[in-house]
Amino acid sequence: MSLLRVEDVHKSYGDERVLEDVSFAMDPGDVEVVIGPSGSGKSTLLQCINRLTEVDDGEIHLDGEEIHRMDENELRRRVGMVFQEFNLFAHRTARGNVTLGLTEVLGMGKREARERADDYLSRVGLANQADSYPAELSGGQKQRVGIARALAMDPELILFDEPTSALDPELVGEVLSVMADLAEGGMTMLCVTHEMGFARSAASTLTFLDDGRIVERGPPEDLFERPERDRTRAFLGRLTDVHGGT
Amino acid sequence: MSGDEDGSDSGPGGAPDPESGSDPGADGATGQDSGSAAGSGPGGAAGSGPDGVPGPGSNPATDPGTAAGAGTATGTGTGTGLAEEGVAGADVAESRGTSVGELPGRRRLVVAAIGIAFWTWLVARWAYHSTLLDDLFTALGAPDVIRSEQGVRAREPWFPAGPFEAAADAVGGVAASLGLASALLDWLRWVLDLAAFATEVAPAIAAGAYFTVYLTLVSILLGLVIAVPLSVARVYGGRLLSGVALVYTELIRGTPLLAQLFLLYFGLPLASMIGDVGFVGRGAIPREAVFVAIIGFTINSSAYQSEYIRSALESVDPGQLRAARAVGLTRLQGIRHVVLPQGLRYAIPGWTNEFVYLIKYSSLAAFITVPELFRRARDIGSDTFQYTDIYAVVALVYLALVLTTALGMSRLERAVAIPGLGGSGN
Numbered sequence A: 001m002s003l004l005r006v007e008d009v010h011k012s013y014g015d016e017r018v019l020e021d022v023s024f025a026m027d028p029g030d031v032e033v034v035i036g037p038s039g040s041g042k043s044t045l046l047q048c049i050n051r052l053t054e055v056d057d058g059e060i061h062l063d064g065e066e067i068h069r070m071d072e073n074e075l076r077r078r079v080g081m082v083f084q085e086f087n088l089f090a091h092r093t094a095r096g097n098v099t100l101g102l103t104e105v106l107g108m109g110k111r112e113a114r115e116r117a118d119d120y121l122s123r124v125g126l127a128n129q130a131d132s133y134p135a136e137l138s139g140g141q142k143q144r145v146g147i148a149r150a151l152a153m154d155p156e157l158i159l160f161d162e163p164t165s166a167l168d169p170e171l172v173g174e175v176l177s178v179m180a181d182l183a184e185g186g187m188t189m190l191c192v193t194h195e196m197g198f199a200r201s202a203a204s205t206l207t208f209l210d211d212g213r214i215v216e217r218g219p220p221e222d223l224f225e226r227p228e229r230d231r232t233r234a235f236l237g238r239l240t241d242v243h244g245g246t
Numbered sequence B: 001m002s003g004d005e006d007g008s009d010s011g012p013g014g015a016p017d018p019e020s021g022s023d024p025g026a027d028g029a030t031g032q033d034s035g036s037a038a039g040s041g042p043g044g045a046a047g048s049g050p051d052g053v054p055g056p057g058s059n060p061a062t063d064p065g066t067a068a069g070a071g072t073a074t075g076t077g078t079g080t081g082l083a084e085e086g087v088a089g090a091d092v093a094e095s096r097g098t099s100v101g102e103l104p105g106r107r108r109l110v111v112a113a114i115g116i117a118f119w120t121w122l123v124a125r126w127a128y129h130s131t132l133l134d135d136l137f138t139a140l141g142a143p144d145v146i147r148s149e150q151g152v153r154a155r156e157p158w159f160p161a162g163p164f165e166a167a168a169d170a171v172g173g174v175a176a177s178l179g180l181a182s183a184l185l186d187w188l189r190w191v192l193d194l195a196a197f198a199t200e201v202a203p204a205i206a207a208g209a210y211f212t213v214y215l216t217l218v219s220i221l222l223g224l225v226i227a228v229p230l231s232v233a234r235v236y237g238g239r240l241l242s243g244v245a246l247v248y249t250e251l252i253r254g255t256p257l258l259a260q261l262f263l264l265y266f267g268l269p270l271a272s273m274i275g276d277v278g279f280v281g282r283g284a285i286p287r288e289a290v291f292v293a294i295i296g297f298t299i300n301s302s303a304y305q306s307e308y309i310r311s312a313l314e315s316v317d318p319g320q321l322r323a324a325r326a327v328g329l330t331r332l333q334g335i336r337h338v339v340l341p342q343g344l345r346y347a348i349p350g351w352t353n354e355f356v357y358l359i360k361y362s363s364l365a366a367f368i369t370v371p372e373l374f375r376r377a378r379d380i381g382s383d384t385f386q387y388t389d390i391y392a393v394v395a396l397v398y399l400a401l402v403l404t405t406a407l408g409m410s411r412l413e414r415a416v417a418i419p420g421l422g423g424s425g426n
Helices: A042-049 A072-078 A094-104 A110-123 A139-152 A169-184 A196-202 A220-225 A230-243 B024-040 B043-047 B060-073 B080-094 B105-128 B131-139 B162-236 B239-253 B257-267 B270-276 B288-314 B318-327 B331-368 B373-384 B387-415
Strands: A004-013 A016-026 A031-035 A057-062 A079-082 A157-161 A189-192 A205-210 A213-218
Touching: A004 A042, A016 A042, A016 A057, A016 A205, A016 A213, A031 A042, A031 A196, A031 A230, A042 A157, A042 A189, A072 A079, A072 B318, A079 A139, A079 B318, A094 A110, A094 A139, A094 B318, A094 B331, A110 A139, A139 A157, A139 A169, A139 B318, A169 A189, A169 A196, A196 A220, A196 A230, A205 A220, A205 A230, A213 A220, A213 A230, A220 A230, B105 B162, B105 B387, B162 B239, B162 B288, B162 B331, B162 B373, B162 B387, B239 B288, B257 B270, B257 B288, B257 B331, B270 B288, B288 B331, B318 B331, B331 B373, B331 B387, B373 B387
Parallel strands: A031 A189, A031 A205, A079 A157, A157 A189
Antiparallel strands: A004 A016, A004 A057, A205 A213
């Protein structure tokens, strides 16, 4: 059974249709990369999946269970999210960012939470920055804390919302390599990103979203080498120019 | 009635911190400087200070400093002292400080010393006439150490007025022999007379200050307890909750505090209800008017505090709550663990404003018979007819309370500062 199944999802903000008839499914361990021009509904799609935004119509199933019949906090515990703007809790240290969910949502004891936080921080290469506040970290370090924060909750699926778009170019690599490690380790990931190198090497499926609709979806090599649609070809061509694909 | 000091020696601000100290003298100086700068410089210069800079917690009191800086910049300044004041003022504005900010070390020490001396004297006075301590010492077999049985009027000053009186007389004699050129000496004589007068009224002033501090502290803290949920309701409540909070806030802020106190004390049977409670007015428990004043100030202050906290909460990045929700925290958990810890830090400068206001507004309790600082002053004035003198003395006591509070709060702000949060953390 698929871990995530999105069926006929529609979403509008007022008169503006953001998602139209979006359907796809992911199996455990899949790494799905969603690309598309800005305003195509990529971020909205992610927010619908952890219910930071509610869909107008359609169903989303997590592990066979319709998410709108679930407690939303339970859903969010099972679906991690990494933000473009990091959104680290500004008043807590790197460690504090990770432990908050552990103690308040999972009900862990302080010491256990602390050990687990340190473990996950060291997995993303930040063992020495555990006591630093977000303002004292570089963008790449912040985003790695963001990933550790999501990861420590032991989610079934992690959503990445353009995790490298707010980063200076020289800091993108450290975040991508953490993500690549995760993909390697079998984590199910749904990533909105324009890092074509990552899409090529780590993605199991590439989805091209435009104007709220899925234009084309398939293994990345297919979309890169033999796109069926001209729009896909044009968009990928422009992306590869800007972000580099090889 | 007399000073019993549960918790009072953790007075507003407590002992001022030498590190975060500032100089009221310098504050006064900047005030004068800005006056001269505005007077002699091009009119626009004084107003050209970074008025736009201050954020939510900016204090108007910092502007004179920057104005003084502008004065020197236009060449009307008379020395390096002026420039220094200007710079100090600008620093305060940048750090959103609480009116008294950072000043060079020696001045800080002077202020700290004055503040500590003031509070030591105040607390010692309260302790000396505390019924609680008297009971304690009597139980320990030393009944005469604490003198709680003395009425306020019967209390003896600790410092002699004689030397000041003698000095005043001496200065007066010299002034008389000089004839016309004695304006300065006359003024000096007035100051010495005032000092002599101040030593005589000091015990009554201390007794009044006890109620001022007590009312302010209790009301600001109880007000905070109400203000936090109130501001959360304003920002995050649904239409109903935020509507109720809005009506409460605007009703309280839109009516005079004195009218609110009169309504509570004279209009409602509140005072007699409180008076009927057995322990009210006995021993260390103050009488009913004090409780009514606390209720009034708490309600009033909660409305103002909630406005300061509301604007601070609104300045917390919405992404913070979204991230908290994404981790699985409920909305309430997110507000409690993520939004409030940040918002309350942002609120400290504005909250200090309210604190300082309340110290002074507590004088309105005089009109519902609470024998606090202002009422003591009024009574002394009608006994002695030295109205100018007593109000000058009391103004200085209020000033000392306010400045030490502001220092204490800026120390608190520093103590809870987190890198990257707010203006002063960096």
